[in-house]
Amino acid sequence: MTTQPLTGFSARVVALPKDDIDTDQIIPARFLTTTTKSNLASALFADWRADATGKPRDDFPLHAPAAIGAELLIAGRNFGCGSSREHAVWALAASGFRGVIALSFADIFRANALKNGVLPIEVGLELHAHLLRAVALDPSLVVTVDLELQSLRLPDGTCATFPIEPFAKRCLLQGVDELGLLLSYLPLIEAHEAARR
């Protein structure tokens, strides 16, 4: 069993430039009573999308006409903090997001994202501010993500690299099935158990 290899993509960007967006905002807990990973798109940012009466808010960035079909989200610092719910990543993926650009990520969110082929793209303050300005000026702007080069390129030629640990990169590029790989360690796992007994 392998997963779909990911080498890169070009996508439009929708901006939600807040810091500390926690996973309770990404998907509120009341949507977690599910036994599948699908059908979570409508739960993404549910409480920010609708007003008190449940009516969709026109001023929510993801509802802007230019945001429809955007496959990259740009947020602030510490994206995905709080609960470990992988549903946050599933909801993003179900909504078509292939990556999140942020100044930093919470540890568990980053791990969950990588396991679902949603790229956590960590950028510096300068590129972050530049990209936010560029997207505000032209919401139809398309940026290009290259995983091999670990780069993010804007149409104006601005290019920045982002960190990704080599193992996760290899798994994504080659579509490595992590569980399959772990299973190959079973003899060593059993030896470890025997040694500690």
Added chain:
Amino acid sequence: MTTENRTLFDRVWDSHVVAHDDGSPAVLYVDLHLVHEVTSPQAFSSLDARGLSVLRPERTVATMDHSTPTLPERLAVIDSPAREQLGALERSCEKHRVRLHAIGSPTRGIVHVIGPELGLTQPGMTIVCGDSHTSTHGAFGALAFGIGTSEVEHVLATQCLFQHKPKTMRVSVTGALRRGVGAKDVILALIAKLGVDGATGHVIEYAGDAISALDMEARMTICNMSIEAGARAGMIAPDDVTFQFLSATDGAPKGPAWDAAVARWRALQSDADATFDREVAIDATKLEPMITWGTNPAMAIPITATIPSPADAATPHERTARENALRYMDLVPGEPLLGKPIDVVFVGSCTNGRLSDLRSVARLLHGRTVAPGVRTIVVPGSERVKKRAEAEGLDTIFRDAGAEWREPGCSMCIAMNGDKLTPGQYAVSTSNRNFEGRQGKGGRTLLASPLTAAASAIAGRVADPRALLREGARTR
């Protein structure tokens, strides 16, 4: 592998590394895998789809806590997705021969309450759960951290995880805590100091005489909220307090095995010359009861302080965050939180739903009543906590005071089970997260200690528990 200058974390980590190939993370062995209904169904289905089984059912323990009702009569009306999710856990546990503490079991409870209570949590172990508050178990000198559902599947199938070694941070808390100031106040003060991402990528070791002086339940409260500063885990070196607690549990080794275990556990300390990637110090003598005013746990202030102003923020980002939080909370900078009228008090959760927490609340509620119009809900962390509290008559104190005494579960901490705030309500809550809508859409959470929650319930407003403590217990 070096044998000296090692931290407590290094010792536990090193002894669980199965393999560490070049260019790959370590393959880390997991001693105990805790499972609950919300983050496990997709892992079990995926396991089944691959035709795999649970490698070590004896190292896997499941409970039902997140979506379970806390009113007995609500069992019949719990919504059908939640019921289906509980059913899925039951079927998976039966199929894979995993111990399940299901509804009706006398040992059921919040996953981070029952682990320690049943003696499953032991020093030196690696413990994971699809739940960020797994850091709780670090209070016993275990390396315990939250994982996502994909990783839950990995552990079910292999009892292992690919893990990068985190950095270390030592938080030294020294001096004696003043009266009315407890573990919850220490951890809220630390999170306020570090920020919500101040410990990202780190495992915290809590040390110092103020930590040693705490009982196990207070230590669990501290380790529990490590994640709220972004930490991977929180740990406290085991000592006689730890061993005393463990000796009374069902799961502890007995007889000669106990002595051998204690001898082994005593070695779980950081060496005197061990170095940490970061050191932080907290002066316990200066701490006051803490309360949050905003929408993340770092937005906390001493209860006598005024609500911070966006104008005083250190950075533009911080200013915007404060403005957003004040708007959501409908609070005014410069005003005190003390005296702010409240609608709900919630006592419970994996942070503060243990017997000592309930005793703290009962101590203030005894002979007093909660203010009219303030709904006060007390939710024990487990069936055992409930039983022990009732044996001490705490339930009577709560009911006599006008509070509701509920069935165990996560309840209003995560508001998945029907227990929730309505939009605009203010709640003083002993739980761990004040994120927007965490306790119900539009609800506004003020995180505080059990003592502060009790004092606020009585006053009907945010109240400093120290005044009531000075007054002492009241008799009718």
